[in-house]
Amino acid sequence: METKGRKNLKQVVEALIFASDIPITYEQIKGYIEDTTVSQIRHAVEELNLEYKQTDRAFHIFHVAGGIQMVTRESYSPWVSKLFQKRRKAKLSQAALETLSVVAFKQPVTKTEIAAVRGVNCDGVIYTLLERKLISISGRSEGPGRPLLYKTTKEFLRYFGVNDISDLPRPREIEEILKEESHLSDDAIK
């Protein structure tokens, strides 16, 4: 068996990524191939992506949820979406997106804290998000009644196509919003 600097490393990495149905990490790939390093694998992925680009392939390797995964390029979505039309889940509702925003930036967070920001009860939405595995229960708060705490999941990262929670756009500071608002009302007066 070939060991160091195996010639077909790029193909082996490609095969693993191709066959995986979930984002696979560099560490995982390393575990499947003897005598390789993460940087070698990283390099192989870069080379593969370059090749795909040069040969104008319909897919590439995408970094998401802390791993890598093959995805079709956006320009082919008109056709591929037809293929999946019937078995795709519905888009998230406005309420679900708002709840997710609060969980993402305040996690771990209780139901009451989420409801306080949104001004409405969130029980139903939280249940849906749990069911779709976009959030999960991370424990209990030490506060009165020891309510459940919620956090976002890996599926959340995958769903929105980010590698890490820090890749999300950050909420603006209140002062910033205020500045803009007053600017807008000044304009209105003029």
Place this chain on the structure above:
Amino acid sequence: MKELDLEVAGEFILMAATLIQIKVRMLLPKSEYEEEVEEEDPRAELVRQILEYKRFKEISESLADMEDHQRRLFTRSWFQWTKQYKKDEGISAEELLMDVTLFDLLSAFKSVLENMPKETVHHVATVGVTIEEQIDFLLNQLSEKNRINFRELMVQLKERVTIVVTFMAILELIRTHRIRVQQASAFGEIWIVKQ
């Protein structure tokens, strides 16, 4: 009939009360000795809440865009695995349990409880009175008084089952022509008399 949603009603009342409180605090003159303490504008809390909501609302809009974009990208998936996986098909427990959350565990527990074979228990109590006893009771009453008021008779009987048995006793006595029932007018008092 439309059911009253207490949750929604409660939220509405809270909002209305908050607005009224703000209005009242704006209208009332400040007491003199309180003036030294710098009082926050009562509207500030509401404004803070709205701004806080706006922050997350903006984020939710970005998330919607990201969702939209992501829905146009398609990943590879192993459909056979997602459709029907069985434990003995060479899939390790680790792989099977990879995505399991506390929520899944709770849902599983709930469905186990719901699917448990139900033990149906009927509680059957023996009836403390018999029709014969109530016939004797009625005839006794009638030998003391000329007539019995039906409503008053029923009122003194405490249990539902006694009322039913007594009523059956009355029917039996009527059938065997031992008593008669009289009513002066429609919906008037019903009197039981000896035949």
